[in-house]
Amino acid sequence: xxxxxxxxxxxxxxxxxxxxxxxxxxxxxxxxxxxxxxxxxxxxxxxxxxxxxxxxxxxxxxxxxxxxxxxxxxxxxxxxxxxxxxxxxxxxxxxxxxxxxxxxxxxxxxxxxxxxxxxxxxxxxxxxxxxxxxxxxxxxxxxxxxxxxxxxx
Numbered sequence: 605x606x607x608x609x610x611x612x613x614x615x616x617x618x619x620x621x622x623x624x625x626x627x628x629x630x631x632x633x634x635x636x637x638x639x640x641x642x643x644x645x646x647x648x649x650x651x652x653x654x655x656x657x658x659x660x661x662x663x664x665x666x667x668x669x670x671x672x673x674x675x676x677x678x679x680x681x682x683x684x685x686x687x688x689x690x691x692x693x694x695x696x697x698x699x700x701x702x703x704x705x706x707x708x709x710x711x712x713x714x715x716x717x718x719x720x721x722x723x724x725x726x727x728x729x730x731x732x733x734x735x736x737x738x739x740x741x742x743x744x745x746x747x748x749x750x751x752x753x754x755x756x757x
Contacts, residue, residue, distance in 0.1 A: 636705035637679070639734050644668040648753035651719070661688045663718035668754055670699065670739075681710070683721075697721075706731060708741055720745040 646666035649657045660666075665685030673680045683695040697712045708729045712721060720727040720743050729752070733740035737756040742749060 634736060636701055636731075636734060639736055640670050640679075640699075640701070640708065640739060641672070642670055642736075643757045644670070644739065644754035645757050646752065647755045648751065650749075650751045652748050653751075660718060663687070664695065664721060665693050667757075695721075702728065708739075719748075720750055 644667075646657070646660070646668065649655075649660050651659075657666075664683055665687055667683065667685045669682040669684070671680060671682075672678075679699050681697050681699050683693065683697075685693055687693050695712075695717060697710045699708055699710045701707070702709045708731055709726065710721075710729065711726045712723060717723055717725070720729075727743050727745060729741035729743045731739070731741050739754040740752070742751045744750075
């Protein structure tokens with residue numbers, strides 16, 4: 605009986621150290637890319653720990669749609685909706701998972717945006733949590749830490 609308990613403790617320790625993302629699930633049967641795909645709402649946006657969700661609505665909106673473009677043969681994210689000033693925002697960026705799916709790299713080519721989502725910028729976001737309903741990630745840009753929490757609609 606003592607051996608069984610010891611084996612269970614060892615297995616639990618090994619399994620918890622194999623966790624891919626800091627806040628992620630221990631195990632998933634869906635690939636990381638398939639968990640990223642989806643239609644998300646921006647739930648949290650902080651800059652250096654300060655809630656900046658309302659500020660992002662001056663440049664962007666809170667709707668993110670991650671998908672694969674068959675015609676262009678790469679993964680895209682569409683950010684779209686109506687900003688606070690009434691202007692329609694349609695922004696696209698290319699994305700890919702890098703460093704063994706630990707980071708999401710985005711390449712912004714549009715003329716609008718803010719911070720790491722700005723024009724002609726490439727940024728790498730460390731994935732903190734990736735489930736079938738949530739994508740939480742952070743990046744450092746111009747000496748500031750940005751945290752984004754997206755939840756599937």
